[in-house]
Amino acid sequence: MMRRNPGFWFALPLIAAMLLFFAAPLVIVVWFSLMPPRSFDLTTDFGLQNYQSAFADGYGPPLMWSLIGATLTTAITAALAWPTAKILHRHAGRWASIVTALIALPIFISESVRLFGLSVFLMPGGGILAGTLKALFDVQIGTILNTRFAALLGMVYIHFPFMLFPMLLGVGMIPADRIEAAQDLGAGRWAILREVELPLAAPGLLVGGLLTFVLCLGANAEAAILGGRAVTVITAAIEQRFNYAQxxxxxxxxxxxxxxxxxxxxxxxxxxxxxxxxIRR
Amino acid sequence: MIGGRARNWVKVIWVCTILTALYLPILSVLLASLANTRYMRFPHKVWSLDAYRGAAADYTTVTLHVISLQIAVWVVLLSVVLGTLGAMAYARYDWRGRTLFQKMLVLPIFFPQPVLGLALLLSMSALGIAPSWKTAVVAHAVWIVPIVTLVISIRLFGYDVAQEEAAFDLGASRWQVAREVTFPALWPGIFSGALFAFLLSWSNLPLSIYTSGADTPLPLWLFSRTATNYSPLVPAIAVIGTFVSGLVVLALLLLRRVLSRAAN
Structure with missing residues (x-):
């Protein structure tokens, strides 16, 4: 009885759902992209005009901004998450678990709530930061709100945990004795980082980096709430094409x-x- | 070279800075909600709970919560059913095509969420389906079901298949084995999976933006009201919404406690 393998049957509902609601919509999108401009029907009148005009009509910059934003966010979150992951791993115990839980908690508070919080924090004049500084020290400060930098700050803020947690799993894959062995052999800090730690933690880094990059590629709330009109990201450009330009x-x-x-x-x-x-670990 | 004690201080300061940076915006929402003026003028001249009274009296508050809850409940049900079956195929059984299944399953997770929403919106529109909270359920599920499947699978990896065989050898029926052996092993994973599904759906903005149509879930309302028509009602509802999700999680944790006590 145990010889017969029911694995496929268990997978079937999930496979069917994913084909229907993930793969099929993507096929429809590809199909639509090959239709003549401004049509609303799927026909066999295939063509590449839309792709040609995509760059001619100035949709290159939004795509480029999204790519730049995703690259910068991935690099910055990685630089912030690496020391954090190493500290949390090295001092594993009660405090580290509490800190880890505290970092995880905001993931479950809506992105819109947190970004809104960041915008009231940064608001000029009566914002939380500006208002506090004015009341306590009588210092007037400007604001970075409605700039590209603010949008980037928001992206780093939202995606930091997505980088940290896979990285934490990666750092967990480095055996402590490997680092000690390298130290005993006279390896310096950089050599250990480059030759021992990064390669061993690579799977975690790769997952974290990929997740962060991909999520940032589609991110538009940061640019909308914090970036003002300073930057148009690709998702905003697509939405504009779908909804307003029809x-x-x-x-x-x-x-x-x-x-x-x-x-x-x-x-x-x-x-x-x-x-x-x-994940087996 | 920095001394050991100094290095420890650097670490403590680093971790505290990260935590402060993560929580300052959340604290800011709380502070902003305690005003009674239309424009933010922090520090407030008058600290008040007017915005919360306003939110409690406003019917929008209820509507937003009901829509978010409706979506989240359906996403939880779908994730638990599909995720549990999927996890059996992912971690419990060895079958031809399993490796491919495992790799394909993570693709929706590594996909830009608003783009997924847009793709679904376009396909639904092409098929003549009007977007509503139901289409938002579909969008949420495409991203959340694979995550829940992984969460349940993690628990199943530690599962010893020999227990099932032993039960069969002792004369247990297929149903008895499922109920007495397999399900208890799956249960902790299913529970964490359900929690994840609820929280991820409740707080999700990017998947709802283009797929929920005229039904506005909580995060989407907050998103649109932040840009236009701001008032302290916005942070107040943000705080209430976060608080409600906390209550739901607490209720689920309590329920688990009661259930496990009843089982013993």
Missing amino acids: DWPMGAALTVLVILVTAALVFPAVRRIDLNRI
């Missing part, structure tokens, strides 16, 4: 471009990472 094929073409960038990063990584090994 040009579905163009919106679809832009969506496909984002999907292609995502796939180019995710597919090779997923093939390489053995997720089982990371």
Whole structure:
């Protein structure tokens, strides 16, 4: 009885749901992107006009801003998360668990609440920061609100935990004796980081980096709430095309471009990472 | 070289800075909600709970919570059913195609959420389905079900299949084995999975933006009211919404306690 393997049957409902609600919509989007501009029907009248006009009509910059934002956010969160992960791992115990839980908690408070909080904090004049400084020290400060920098700050703020937790799993994969051995052999700090720690923690870093980058690629709330009109990200450009311009094929073409960038990063990584090994721990 | 004691201080300061940075915006929401003026003028001349009274009297508050709750409950049910079955295929059974299944399953997680919402919106519109809270459930589920499947799978990896075989050898029926052996092993994972599903759905903004149509869940309302038409009602409802999700989690934890006590 145990010989017969029911694994496939258990997987079937999930596979069916994912094909219907994840794969099929993507196929429809690709199909729409090949339709003549401003059409609302799926036909076999395929063409590449939308992709050609995507760059001619100035949709290059929004895509570029999203890519730059995602790259910077990934780099900054990684730089902040690495020492944090090492501290939490090294001093594992009651305090570290409390700190870890405190870092995880905000993930479950809505992004809109936290970004709104950041905007009232940074608000000029009567904002939390500016108002407090004025009342306590009589210092007037300006604001970074409604700049690209503010949008980037928001992205780093929101995505830090997504980088930290996979990284924490990665750092957990470094055996302590390996570092000691390297130290005994006279390796310096940088050599240990480059030759021992980073390679051993690589799966965690890769998952964290990938997750952060991909989430940032589509992020638009940060730019909308904190960035003002300083920057148009690709998601905002797509939405504008879908809703206001009623040009579905163009919106679809832009969506496909984002999907292609995502796939180019995710597919090779997923093939390489053995997720089982990371989560089995 | 820095001395050991100094290095420890650097670490403490680093961790405290990170925590402060994470919680200052959340504290700011709380502070902003205690005003009674339309424009933020911090520090407030008058600290008041007017905004909370206003929120309690406003029917919008209830509507927003009901819509968010409706979506979250459906997402939890879908995630638990599909996730539990999926986790059996992910971690319990060895079958042809399992590796592919494991790799494909994470693809929706590594996908930009608003783009997923837009793709769903376009396909639904093409099929003539009007977006509503039900389409938002679908959008949430595409992202959350794989996560819940992984959460349940993590627990299942430690599961010893020999227990089931032993039960069969002792003459247990298939149903008895499922109820007495498999399910108790799955239960902690299912519970954490349900908690994750609820919290992720309740707080999600990017998947709802384009898929919820005329039904506005809580995070989406906060998002649109932050940009236009601000008043202290906005932070007050943000605080209430976060508080309610905390209460739901607390209730679920209590329920688990009662259930496990009843089982013993």
